[in-house]
Amino acid sequence: MAEQMYQLISIILYMAAMLFIGWYAFRRTSNLTDYMLGGRSLGPAVTALSAGASDMSGWLLMGLPGAIYLSGLGEAWIAIGLTIGAYLNWLFVAPRLRVYTQVSNNSITIPSFLENRLKDTSHLLRVASGIIILVFFTFYVSSGMVAGGKFFQSSFGLEYHTGLLIVSAVVIAYTLFGGFLAVSYTDFVQGLIMFLALILVPSVGIFITGGFSETVASIRLADPTLFNFVSGVSVVGIISSLAWGLGYFGQPHIIVRFMAISSVKETKSARRIGIGWMLLSLLGAIATAFVGVAYFQQNATELADAETVFIVLGQIIFHPLIAGIMLAAVLAAIMSTISSQLIVTSSALVEDLYKAVFKTTATDRQYVFLGRVAVLVVAIVAMILAWPNKESILKLVSFAWAGFGGAFGPIILLTLYWKKVTVKGALFGMIAGAITVGIWGSVKVLSSSLYEIVPGFIICLVVTYVVSLITYKENPEITREYYETLEMLEREKY
Template sequence: MSDYTYQMLAIVIYLVGMLVIGWYAYRRTSNLTDYMLGGRSLGPAVTALSAGAADMSGWLLMGLPGAIYFSGLSEAWMAIGLTIGAYLNWLFVAPRLRVYTQVSSDSITIPSYLDSRLKDNSKILRVASGLIILVFFTFYVSSGMVAGGVFFESSFNMNYHGGLLLVSTVIILYTLFGGFLAVSYTDFVQGLIMFLSLIIVPLFGFFLTGGFSETADSIRTVNPDAFNFLKGVSAAAIISSVAWGLGYFGQPHIIVRFMAIKSVKETKQARRIGIGWMILSLLGASTTALVGIAYFQQHPEASLTDPEAVFIALGQIIFHPFIAGILLAAVLAAIMSTISSQLIVTSSALIEDLYKAVIKKDDDDKKYVLYGRIAILIVSLVAMYFAWEKNSTILDLVSFAWAGFGAAFGPTILLSLYWRKINSIGALSGMVVGAVTVMVWGNIDALSGTLYEIVPGFILNLIVTMLVSTLTHKPNQAIDKEFDEALELLHKER
């Protein structure tokens, strides 16, 4: 068989495996809580790796190695910021959110939690949150589909639209039928594939480049400042990169995993697994880039035209074509895991937070599960429509949306878990200010080029929410009772 056939075989096996997992999850899904939140039954390993895989996307295997290959370790500050942010998210948000969403009306989405936690009878906060998620994630999913189409176009010379349809069809099928469980189980497997790939590529790469000492010498020959974290980086640039970590507190597709874990007790083990996976994966991605610099310096006949393809190129050089195909599947896994996670959260927002909360409240669970599946199909088709014309503007939305979610939801989530006086007026005011700040700041080059828009957005949301909540605070026995009950249950389960 040709190299192409071996690699395509590996991809087909991977895609079929995702569909099998979707079928297994379908058999375990019987009601809306199962479909939207997996029946709060996830174990620590599945919770941790599915959260990590949903988070990282193709940036982990292509964007980060490409940036470090091109500029050296001065590009690693974002990875450092993300690791710190993810750890703090697991430490401060995961245990409390797991308890509070259960105590407060057994909420299964972020908007429904905020609505119940703040006793917002107007439903404005819930609808606004649901609409933000629906709009941003539809474009977010679209950007992932573009990446999937580009992946097949660049890796297998497949027509862009053919690749787009193939990736989208597989994701739609397992997400539509298996719901949250399918997304979590596939993300777990995809997380494992990504992790193992990022360990074996640099490890075997060192044998080709002559070990640590010779590899380091080759890297310094190409770029004497490759190991300098501060070379050519301003203080504002470091703050902007590290500030990506702030986004974690407000990413619905990540923090929804905290709501789905079996118990608070298991969040500690999940945190250790998740952060361990993240640190080793990020180290693997960074080391892959450095090994790539050394290899292509030592073998000038093997040129690398695209720095972001350094992981794929090394995999094809080092391993048998079938193994190289599995490494290609790792890149595809990174793309697909994020799309499916965002798709299920978007469906939840459409059905649980817009249709069920506002339009019709009295259908049975089986009908809502059906509506959830229809919602996934509709959102997917809309996202595919936007992705049909390969558009770099959609791909640029990722950093903007990360900042938008982080600044709009992050402070609100944190305050709702730790400050009993936050109210719906304050939360809505802060969310609007945070989102508008990101939109304005991000569209003014002089500002966004100096400081990442999540920083002012997050800070202003925090200030406005606390100020407005303090000025409009009225004692509410139901809120106080739930707050105390959540704290009591938190201490008991720990």
């Protein structure tokens, strides 16, 4: 009981800090650009860690260590694919998207950028993009809330719905009032907590298991195949795992960070910080799994749930107060993703659906109010979906990642690097990619053989390219913005 009390104190302090950051961001939010994009004022460290924290979720501290604990390095191919994809995203998308969104009518969301970039007067592209974001992210947010409810249930013995309400209330509070700045600042802090926890647990754990050599020997004794990258993995399985990296180019809650950084020059520093954070965190997660294998082999005990290896080791190694911080790291991973997805879904509702469909003019204060209402509405719908505690919702995470990657990824890349993309090309490509992912992902024979993001990405790329070639007509404004973007990048000497 005393141990749980110490851990609960750590969690309460963590949540209080998140609410304080939300209040601080609220004081700095005065217009819609502030609320949806932080006034394009983020520094490189905040941009990098907020992108990383919103991306990784509970997978980094629970899913990956659990998979490595059970199957070894054969499960590391997804981490390799994600690292390569994240690096290429920072290198090729971040600088151009930062400049292009500013040049193209100061776009503050991905759908508004696509409309402004391609001069779509019909608003079809913007509305279709907004609907895709709204649908996928509502379920995405719901899956995070389910994870939060289960976290409190497994860690403190609270009833699932009580945990769900606690997590939802705190995330909604700081996202609702502080907007994008609150989400980014809290993600930065959460990213630091996750990073420190993933370095501390395996580092201290190695000493407990007798040092590096003794730890490796114990792992080999438990299962000599755990260090084998290809044990039990097929070539198609490796391709599917690596293909997760393709998803980065189309994830709205990640690439929106590139739009918010203070200047294009800062993207280089942000890339180094972000990839450094990601590499060390992933290595820490893998090392945690192996230390867990060694520890439980040496003590001749079994771990009931492999995905709890990080949490259990933290509780064994550290004082309950520090172990509480380890628990806060898991909660940070869950909450950072929920908040990022909430703010992007809110922007899709207000900026891309409400303003585009109703064509109303309102003051910034009114739009910010509508943004906060949108956060609340989406959160309530997500909570309703999460209430029954169905596992099927959690399975939608990988499906949603593929959906965004297949529907948006090729279009983002083409609009940034090819001036002949057309509205029809982007619209047909987006729809074709989304449908391909939907069909492939729902047919068990297909989805079990190859991850649906691969055919979705390829189909979207081919359709967008072919239809754009057929429908292309020179537009002086598009051409001017395209070359203005290149000139700005050159001036900034990125």
